[in-house]
Amino acid sequence: MAPRAAPFLLFAPLLLFSFMVRDGRAQESDTGQGAQRFMEYCAGCHGADAKGGDKAPSLLSPGSTIHRSDSELFHIVRDGTQGGMPPFAQIGDANIRAVLQFLRKLENNTPAKSVSAEIAVTGDADLGRALYFGRAQCSQCHLMQGKGGFIASSLTHYGRNRAADEILKAITTPDTPLTPSSQVVTVTTSTGQRLTGVLRNEDNFNLELQSEDGRYHFLARSDAKDVHYTEHSLMPRDYATRLSAKELNDIVSFLIVSSRNPPPEKVGTR
Amino acid sequence: MRPANCALRALTVMCLLLGLRATNAFGQAEKARARSAGPHATSSADANGAINVQQKDLLQKPVAGNWPSYNGDYTGARYSSLTQITPGNVGRLTAQWVFHPRVVSPLEVTPVVVAGIMFVTSANDAYALDAKTGNVLWHHVRAVSPGLIDDPGQHHNRGVAILGTRLYMETDNAHLLCLDARSGHLLWEVAYATSNKNYGATSVPLIVKDKVVVGISGGDDGVRGFLAAFDAETGEEKWRFWTIPGPGEKGNESWPGDAYLHGGGATWMPGTYDPDLNTLYWGTGNPAPDYDGSVRPGDDLYTSCLLALDPDTGMLKWYFQFTPHNLYDYDAVQTPVLVNTSLKDQQRKLIVTANRNGFLYILDRTNGKFLFGRSFVDTQNWAKGLDGNGRPISAGLIPDEKGERVCPANGGATNWYSPSYNPATHIFYFRSFEACALIQSNTRPFAEGQAYYASGIRTTGETGKSNINAFDLDTLDFVWRSLQFGRNKGWGGVMSTATGLVAFGDDAQNFVVVDGRTGKSLWHFHVGQSVHASPMSYAVDARQYLAIAAGGDVFSFALP
Numbered sequence: 001m002a003p004r005a006a007p008f009l010l011f012a013p014l015l016l017f018s019f020m021v022r023d024g025r026a027q028e029s030d031t032g033q034g035a036q037r038f039m040e041y042c043a044g045c046h047g048a049d050a051k052g053g054d055k056a057p058s059l060l061s062p063g064s065t066i067h068r069s070d071s072e073l074f075h076i077v078r079d080g081t082q083g084g085m086p087p088f089a090q091i092g093d094a095n096i097r098a099v100l101q102f103l104r105k106l107e108n109n110t111p112a113k114s115v116s117a118e119i120a121v122t123g124d125a126d127l128g129r130a131l132y133f134g135r136a137q138c139s140q141c142h143l144m145q146g147k148g149g150f151i152a153s154s155l156t157h158y159g160r161n162r163a164a165d166e167i168l169k170a171i172t173t174p175d176t177p178l179t180p181s182s183q184v185v186t187v188t189t190s191t192g193q194r195l196t197g198v199l200r201n202e203d204n205f206n207l208e209l210q211s212e213d214g215r216y217h218f219l220a221r222s223d224a225k226d227v228h229y230t231e232h233s234l235m236p237r238d239y240a241t242r243l244s245a246k247e248l249n250d251i252v253s254f255l256i257v258s259s260r261n262p263p264p265e266k267v268g269t270r
Numbered sequence: 271m272r273p274a275n276c277a278l279r280a281l282t283v284m285c286l287l288l289g290l291r292a293t294n295a296f297g298q299a300e301k302a303r304a305r306s307a308g309p310h311a312t313s314s315a316d317a318n319g320a321i322n323v324q325q326k327d328l329l330q331k332p333v334a335g336n337w338p339s340y341n342g343d344y345t346g347a348r349y350s351s352l353t354q355i356t357p358g359n360v361g362r363l364t365a366q367w368v369f370h371p372r373v374v375s376p377l378e379v380t381p382v383v384v385a386g387i388m389f390v391t392s393a394n395d396a397y398a399l400d401a402k403t404g405n406v407l408w409h410h411v412r413a414v415s416p417g418l419i420d421d422p423g424q425h426h427n428r429g430v431a432i433l434g435t436r437l438y439m440e441t442d443n444a445h446l447l448c449l450d451a452r453s454g455h456l457l458w459e460v461a462y463a464t465s466n467k468n469y470g471a472t473s474v475p476l477i478v479k480d481k482v483v484v485g486i487s488g489g490d491d492g493v494r495g496f497l498a499a500f501d502a503e504t505g506e507e508k509w510r511f512w513t514i515p516g517p518g519e520k521g522n523e524s525w526p527g528d529a530y531l532h533g534g535g536a537t538w539m540p541g542t543y544d545p546d547l548n549t550l551y552w553g554t555g556n557p558a559p560d561y562d563g564s565v566r567p568g569d570d571l572y573t574s575c576l577l578a579l580d581p582d583t584g585m586l587k588w589y590f591q592f593t594p595h596n597l598y599d600y601d602a603v604q605t606p607v608l609v610n611t612s613l614k615d616q617q618r619k620l621i622v623t624a625n626r627n628g629f630l631y632i633l634d635r636t637n638g639k640f641l642f643g644r645s646f647v648d649t650q651n652w653a654k655g656l657d658g659n660g661r662p663i664s665a666g667l668i669p670d671e672k673g674e675r676v677c678p679a680n681g682g683a684t685n686w687y688s689p690s691y692n693p694a695t696h697i698f699y700f701r702s703f704e705a706c707a708l709i710q711s712n713t714r715p716f717a718e719g720q721a722y723y724a725s726g727i728r729t730t731g732e733t734g735k736s737n738i739n740a741f742d743l744d745t746l747d748f749v750w751r752s753l754q755f756g757r758n759k760g761w762g763g764v765m766s767t768a769t770g771l772v773a774f775g776d777d778a779q780n781f782v783v784v785d786g787r788t789g790k791s792l793w794h795f796h797v798g799q800s801v802h803a804s805p806m807s808y809a810v811d812a813r814q815y816l817a818i819a820a821g822g823d824v825f826s827f828a829l830p
């Protein structure tokens with residue numbers, strides 16, 4: 001079974017995929033409809049992320065949707081509960097089913113629909129692989145199917161559901177947008193010492209950096225004289241000139257192709 | 271910083287330089303401060319943020335600043351040598367932070383802490399946290415698996431094992447994951463139980479030398495239990511020990527036809543390991559079907575056993591069966607704690623374990639010989655006692671369709687929640703539960719996708735009661751037994767410390783610290799959620815913390 005690296009509860013991608021072209025005409029997908037109905041009828045109490053609000057509990061917690069059958073949930077939504085949830089029979093059975101389908105998607109944490117099969121691959125993925133693990137040095141930081149570095153994100157599933165031009169843009173103009181947990185900062189302490197690392201987390205009191213050797217550094221913000229936010233990740237910003245257009249296309253193709261071909265599942269002896 | 275670790279990586283000089291620089295740069299040495307977490311808590315080693323767990327870290331006993339595996343050290347004692355928190359100051363213990371992972375069922379994880387970084391799991395998700403703040407360093411996201419039943423269908427998970435820069439965990443559907451512990455990224459995974467859909471995993475791997483040992487869940491659902499060891503580097507399977515003997519093997523006479531394929535004997539809690547004897551100790555669960563013994567005549571080896579295995583080959587050295595022909599769901603997966611002490615004036619290598627069947631056992635761990643046993647519950651009716659070899663003398667209670675009143679109840683007189691042993695006082699601590707159940711039985715065939723209890727449980731209407739127990743290995747008697755009050759039957763294990771403290775989650779959603787000599791309560795904190803986990807202790811920057819998972823959150827406490 002391939003691991004799923006998709007982030008949890010990302011409404012944006014779900015909504016993005018909710019309008020798919022079917023039979024030549026735009027049609028709202030079931031999950032998209034469910035997401036919309038959820039925002040309309042449910043989010044006010046259960047929270048936009050379904051994790052609960054002031055008036056109603058999380059739908060992703062023990063004993064909630066995950067442990068109930070579809071028909072059980074259907075009746076809860078349609079008829080309400082003694083605990084105070086109002087009935088939603090008025091929105092119609094189809095909408096209730098769409099909401100339930102959406103909740104199942106949230107639990108299963110799966111993208112609504114894979115579009116990777118529709119993405120054209122125009123480069124040479126084998127040459128792209130050689131570049132990735134060789135001269136382009138991608139693997140020094142990025143993991144690909146268990147091989148590569150750790151300081152940057154895993155790209156094992158990166159090419160899934162991403163268009164080639166989007167990937168190309170991410171390589172040639174990185175940090176647009178900058179992922180907060182990838183930002184490089186330089187901290188100068190009250191004694192004048194400097195440390196540069198990736199800002200894995202921060203708040204008003206603490207800074208949690210990881211240096212390129214993998215080591216974490218836990219700093220009190222009060223001990224820092226200055227925190228310089230570089231607005232950049234560790235990703236080189238010169239790939240547009242370091243690599244040719246063909247080479248870039250080969251790498252993009254490798255990322256897409258490898259995401260479609262996860263490594264064969266290892267199975268125990270029995 | 272660990273110079274020895276660095277040397278292994280041929281980076282000694284650089285490592286030392288980096289270590290000194292970071293220490294000076296961020297004032298951690300100064301802040302490591304006047305305060306000391308105890309004789310073994312070397313702040314620079316514990317707070318350097320560099321994950322690189324070596325064999326010597328895993329072999330350290332008792333544990334100090336790091337808590338590198340589920341039970342702390344290989345003995346399963348769940349005993350911390352940290353001494354900053356004492357009976358005198360524990361009253362000032364203060365919550366430091368709360369971490370809320372995404373949650374699908376009550377957390378059963380024991381946090382692992384290495385170099386100031388805490389690793390926890392919730393279902394199939396793993397997190398690395400700054401152990402001082404609870405802030406997330408990385409989060410490995412993995413959805414729960416659909417289609418699982420019974421315990422794996424609850425998606426419980428008990429945490430991680432670490433070796434080098436790698437982290438190992440089990441998923442609900444019995445995959446062994448290897449993550450890069452520095453990033454949380456998946457390096458490889460192995461689906462290790464695929465021949466029966468009722469397999470799952472809820473436990474935590476155990477590292478032994480260069481191998482990762484994993485067990486399985488599903489013993490109430492007709493799987494065939496096993497332990498398997500994988501190469502920590504490659505994920506290649508090195509050995510597999512089936513807890514239900516196949517055709518032609520010793521013990522197969524209990525499993526006519528293909529009954530051995532559904533005989534249970536799950537291995538759903540981590541074992542312990544004695545490096546000197548090169549022996550891995552691991553408990554097995556109940557036979558399947560749970561309550562219908564008619565289809566599995568005889569002792570039902572190797573269910574409800576303690577197994578002693580060669581960790582290099584998986585070969586069985588000896589076994590001890592606590593409940594032969596178990597009809598009452600008495601798993602034997604409770605931690606087999608390794609204790610070196612004198613028993614009846616003779617220095618011995620022992621195993622001490624309180625079993626779900628209501629008896630406490632002391633075994634010679636060099637050969638499995640029974641040395642001592644006694645009942646630890648007031649109400650016990652399934653056995654008339656133990657014979658000279660530790661074998662129970664059956665009272666002949668056989669569940670039928672009408673139901674048989676059996677005490678302890680199917681949930682056991684104790685269960686998977688951890689025991690603890692304080693080597694300084696020779697006191698063994700554990701949680702017990704007194705209850706009876708009407709156990710019903712009928713015969714039915716195994717079916718994938720369905721549990722395989724072969725009938726079920728009804729209440730007797732009697733009120734149960736919980737105790738936290740302190741059992742003295744010198745006098746072979748209880749020092750104290752502390753009756754627990756509250757509306758939530760506790761599922762919280764215990765730990766102990768070098769200052770004589772004992773910590774656990776009680777039956778009323780409190781995290782409690784008591785005096786290990788008397789059982790007297792010294793401090794408590796209402797976590798507001800039932801505790802289904804066992805606590806641990808760690809130190810960062812020479813400051814000692816106590817941590818526990820409660821309900822859907824992880825709490826960490828320290829002195830102000």
